[in-house]
Amino acid sequence: MDVPILKQRDYLIASIQAVLTDRDLLNLRDKLVQQVGNFRSKGVILDVTGLDVMDSFSVRTLRDMAHMIRLRGADTVIVGIQPEVAFAMVQLGLSLEGVPTALDLEEGLAYLGRIPKRPVPKHRP
Amino acid sequence: MAIFQVNTATTLMDTIETVPIRTVTDIVIARQRGRDRALSMRFSETEATLIATIISELARNIVLYAQHGEILIGSLDNPPRRGISIVSRDEGPGIADVQRALLGGYSTSGGLGLGLCGVRRMVDEFQLETAPGKGTTVAVKKWAR
Numbered sequence: 001m002d003v004p005i006l007k008q009r010d011y012l013i014a015s016i017q018a019v020l021t022d023r024d025l026l027n028l029r030d031k032l033v034q035q036v037g038n039f040r041s042k043g044v045i046l047d048v049t050g051l052d053v054m055d056s057f058s059v060r061t062l063r064d065m066a067h068m069i070r071l072r073g074a075d076t077v078i079v080g081i082q083p084e085v086a087f088a089m090v091q092l093g094l095s096l097e098g099v100p101t102a103l104d105l106e107e108g109l110a111y112l113g114r115i116p117k118r119p120v121p122k123h124r125p
Numbered sequence: 126m127a128i129f130q131v132n133t134a135t136t137l138m139d140t141i142e143t144v145p146i147r148t149v150t151d152i153v154i155a156r157q158r159g160r161d162r163a164l165s166m167r168f169s170e171t172e173a174t175l176i177a178t179i180i181s182e183l184a185r186n187i188v189l190y191a192q193h194g195e196i197l198i199g200s201l202d203n204p205p206r207r208g209i210s211i212v213s214r215d216e217g218p219g220i221a222d223v224q225r226a227l228l229g230g231y232s233t234s235g236g237l238g239l240g241l242c243g244v245r246r247m248v249d250e251f252q253l254e255t256a257p258g259k260g261t262t263v264a265v266k267k268w269a270r
Contacts (some may be wrong), residue, residue: 021149021159022185053156053174055181058156084174091175092182092243 010042043112049080079108136199183213191217216260
């Protein structure tokens with residue numbers, strides 16, 4: 001199952017609409033880390049509404065993805081974690097460790113819009 | 126080494142569904158079967174997600190450590206309580222250090238999977254039988270709230 005990635009202005013939006021295997025999730029990670037550079041994106045919104053479970057593997061993969069995207073100079077926000085998925089994550093003791101989350105796509109866009117632009121380093125004359 | 130806990134209910138034999146686990150796609154199939162079973166037994170949506178998550182962890186351990194094995198999903202016979210039993214079975218390398226595997230954070234496959242300590246926390250009964258070279262069997266039970 002391929003996850004479509006949409007480009008909207010400075011952002012990339014990936015919406016997981018169906019159940020993903022571990023391999024699909026790794027492919028998505030690689031694609032996003034790549035495309036942040038292709039489109040010179042400033043932010044990535046990952047909508048996980050369609051994920052049926054978030055277990056240790058998916059949480060670790062999402063965390064890694066956010067950190068890799070950060071190293072490429074963009075911010076990631078994860079949106080759409082369902083109540084029962086949140087419950088299971090807490091029960092399992094899983095944490096996204098500092099990866100920002102927001103309720104839905106709208107809140108995710110608002111979140112990215114509030115992040116101040118990183119200052120451009122000044123060159124000495 | 127084996128860790129046993131007292132069994133309070135038996136699994137109804139004719140309800141057992143076996144899902145062979147060989148690939149990452151089978152992990153998804155197994156957890157969907159588990160969710161369907163839980164929902165058909167009137168577990169809540171939240172409990173069904175917990176059960177799917179447990180199966181996902183167990184099935185992934187099979188793929189990561191043993192390459193192939195199976196997940197057995199059954200219903201428990203103890204009316205009026207409703208319960209589900211999940212057994213994960215493989216003939217892989219087994220777990221050398223069970224105590225460490227049951228602590229959080231221990232993993233020998235590059236930090237992916239295992240999650241046995243998380244699974245143990247999420248269930249009502251937990252039973253683990255393993256020895257180096259003898260494979261691993263994890264049997265868990267969960268009751269509907």
